[in-house]
Amino acid sequence: MSGPMLRLALRSLAHHKVRTVVLALCIALVGVLPAAVDGLLDLYRARLEARALSTPLVVGAPGSRSDLLIHALYYRGEVERTIEMKVAMEAGESGLGVPIPIHLEGSVNQYPLVGTTPDYQEFRGIRLAQEHHWPQRLAEAALGAGVARSLDLTVGGTIATDVHKLHDLAGSYPLLLKVTAVLPATGTPDDDAVFVSLHTSWVVTGEGHGHLEIDPEKDFHLVLESKSNHVTASAAVVEAVEVTPENEDSFHFHGDPDQLPITALIIDAKDAEGATILRSRFRRQKDLQTIDSMVELKELLTVVMRAKAILDANSMLVIVATTLLLILIVTLDVKVREREVKTLERIGAPRGFVARLLFTEVAIVVLAGGVLSYLLAIAAIRFIAEGPLLLP
Amino acid sequence: MTGSSVSVIDLVHRHVGQQHPVRVEKIAIEAGEKVAIMGPSGCGKTTLLSCIAGILSPSSGEVQVGEIRIDQLSDARRRKFRREHIGLVFQEFELLEHIDVMENSFLPLWLDGREPTEEEQAKLIERSRRCGIEDLLHRKPRALSQGERQRAAVCRALMTSPSLILADEPTGSLDGASGRAVLDLLFEEADLTGATVIVVTHDSTILDGFDRVEALAGSAS
Numbered sequence: 001m002s003g004p005m006l007r008l009a010l011r012s013l014a015h016h017k018v019r020t021v022v023l024a025l026c027i028a029l030v031g032v033l034p035a036a037v038d039g040l041l042d043l044y045r046a047r048l049e050a051r052a053l054s055t056p057l058v059v060g061a062p063g064s065r066s067d068l069l070i071h072a073l074y075y076r077g078e079v080e081r082t083i084e085m086k087v088a089m090e091a092g093e094s095g096l097g098v099p100i101p102i103h104l105e106g107s108v109n110q111y112p113l114v115g116t117t118p119d120y121q122e123f124r125g126i127r128l129a130q131e132h133h134w135p136q137r138l139a140e141a142a143l144g145a146g147v148a149r150s151l152d153l154t155v156g157g158t159i160a161t162d163v164h165k166l167h168d169l170a171g172s173y174p175l176l177l178k179v180t181a182v183l184p185a186t187g188t189p190d191d192d193a194v195f196v197s198l199h200t201s202w203v204v205t206g207e208g209h210g211h212l213e214i215d216p217e218k219d220f221h222l223v224l225e226s227k228s229n230h231v232t233a234s235a236a237v238v239e240a241v242e243v244t245p246e247n248e249d250s251f252h253f254h255g256d257p258d259q260l261p262i263t264a265l266i267i268d269a270k271d272a273e274g275a276t277i278l279r280s281r282f283r284r285q286k287d288l289q290t291i292d293s294m295v296e297l298k299e300l301l302t303v304v305m306r307a308k309a310i311l312d313a314n315s316m317l318v319i320v321a322t323t324l325l326l327i328l329i330v331t332l333d334v335k336v337r338e339r340e341v342k343t344l345e346r347i348g349a350p351r352g353f354v355a356r357l358l359f360t361e362v363a364i365v366v367l368a369g370g371v372l373s374y375l376l377a378i379a380a381i382r383f384i385a386e387g388p389l390l391l392p
Numbered sequence: 393m394t395g396s397s398v399s400v401i402d403l404v405h406r407h408v409g410q411q412h413p414v415r416v417e418k419i420a421i422e423a424g425e426k427v428a429i430m431g432p433s434g435c436g437k438t439t440l441l442s443c444i445a446g447i448l449s450p451s452s453g454e455v456q457v458g459e460i461r462i463d464q465l466s467d468a469r470r471r472k473f474r475r476e477h478i479g480l481v482f483q484e485f486e487l488l489e490h491i492d493v494m495e496n497s498f499l500p501l502w503l504d505g506r507e508p509t510e511e512e513q514a515k516l517i518e519r520s521r522r523c524g525i526e527d528l529l530h531r532k533p534r535a536l537s538q539g540e541r542q543r544a545a546v547c548r549a550l551m552t553s554p555s556l557i558l559a560d561e562p563t564g565s566l567d568g569a570s571g572r573a574v575l576d577l578l579f580e581e582a583d584l585t586g587a588t589v590i591v592v593t594h595d596s597t598i599l600d601g602f603d604r605v606e607a608l609a610g611s612a613s
Contacts, residue, residue, distance in 0.1 A: 003507065007495075015489065343486040343487075344499075347500055351467065
């Protein structure tokens with residue numbers, strides 16, 4: 001392609017601005033969806049795989065393996081059943097690894113409320129600023145970077161948990177959480193979660209609670225049943241919605257601590273041998289299932305890729321249709337520009353010059369549309385990538 | 393640069409679908425001559441000019457420009473010969489609307505795949521001054537009057553300093569004064585370069601300045 005031809009092509013495109021812009025936009029719009037989907041899938045695959053690699057062994061109740069994976073690693077969705085806390089305790093007592101229980105049933109402003117132990121911080125390598133500390137006491141919370149930014153909260157702020165059981169006759173109240181840490185942004189699901197101690201999450205889901213002392217003599221209208229060592233009160237007893245130094249001691253959990261529920265258990269195995277032994281032990285227990293995160297993730301991604309293949313086929317059809325339309329437009333354009341073509345021929349344009357000129361114009365439009373498509377896709381990917389992981 | 397002689401002998405050209413072919417028995421034009429070709433409508437004036445320019449290939453007969461038998465050249469060589477040796481002026485100017493006057497003038501060079509040299513640029517500016525369109529070089533054709541457009545078309549035709557200038561009804565779209573001015577300009581340039589000028593016209597009021605007039609009979613019969 002010679003300089004003069006390129007100049008002629010550019011002049012012609014500039015002269016027919018509307019046509020040029022519309023064509024480039026059409027090409028950009030046709031290309032942006034597959035490009036953005038490709039880019040986003042690559043990004044998400046990388047993120048998901050990184051998370052799975054750093055969390056290789058997960059234990060939960062029998063049920064959907066992919067649900068357990070998504071629940072334990074990405075804090076999305078629910079598991080069908082919980083497991084008991086004693087599973088974590090036994091794993092810890094084995095000395096083969098550090099058990100990191102996950103109790104994820106509540107939420108804060110629709111963000112997942114993750115109850116876990118302080119071991120989680122070390123497991124994920126989370127470094128906190130000097131005045132921040134991982135939540136250890138009741139009603140303390142660490143906010144993911146995305147949550148803090150979205151809710152405009154920082155250390156010292158407070159936020160209430162969401163109420164999920166509005167019609168629960170036993171009473172269900174929000175708990176006011178005090179922010180003790182904001183996690184640094186990592187581009188992982190941690191950015192969009194709120195972390196609390198296991199005890200806090202159990203209070204939120206009603207496994208434990210705090211309320212004023214009831215004197216059966218004075219508060220007889222609140223008492224349903226009174227035995228020598230046990231008083232059953234009605235839901236009219238106002239539960240504490242905020243943990244204060246005055247009421248902190250009133251919080252208590254009914255039942256055996258070993259039997260308190262967790263929704264998943266992450267195992268930070270000491271070494272490969274420890275992981276193998278623990279995996280083997282868990283597999284022998286019928287009320288547990290163990291998943292290898294990478295294996296499960298690859299199976300999950302295979303399903304996603306099958307769906308993407310359908311989208312790719314659809315995109316290919318749209319691209320073919322657009323190409324045919326482009327050919328039609330160029331053919332009609334030659335008719336419209338018959339006078340210009342005739343002039344060039346009469347002045348002495350070499351054979352094929354007009355065809356090369358038209359090809360150059362089309363190439364420039366396609367290139368411009370392609371670049372625009374790429375830029376739009378990059379913008380879309382950046383915009384979406386800054387949001388939460390698009391998982392169910 | 394000197395002009396090219398032109399010789400046409402027993403030319404016959406049959407347009408596709410046309411019942412009667414164009415016939416020209418003999419025309420001989422000396423190098424540097426200014427010749428008007430006249431004749432009634434449909435007699436084949438434009439066809440003759442197109443055959444001399446190599447735009448059309450005659451069905452039979454000889455067309456010679458200088459030492460070159462145009463009718464025996466391949467299409468590609470006729471195009472190249474036209475770009476390098478012939479300047480064409482058309483009745484409807486035929487300027488490209490999306491480029492300015494200067495770029496229109498450079499078009500014959502661009503079609504050859506090259507940019508104008510500094511000398512060629514200087515010549516264009518000098519010529520545009522003589523044509524009175526020096527200040528219009530960066531305007532698009534639609535911003536010019538009819539007379540200005542035809543002067544721009546003359547500038548383009550002369551860009552390669554052709555040895556033969558062919559003009560097809562160059563004054564047809566202009567008023568009398570503008571038409572005369574364009575012809576004077578062509579003659580002036582031809583005098584400077586020694587180029588041969590052949591003008592097809594049906595207007596007998598513009599014949600001043602031509603060396604002679606060739607009359608084509610109504611030969612399409």
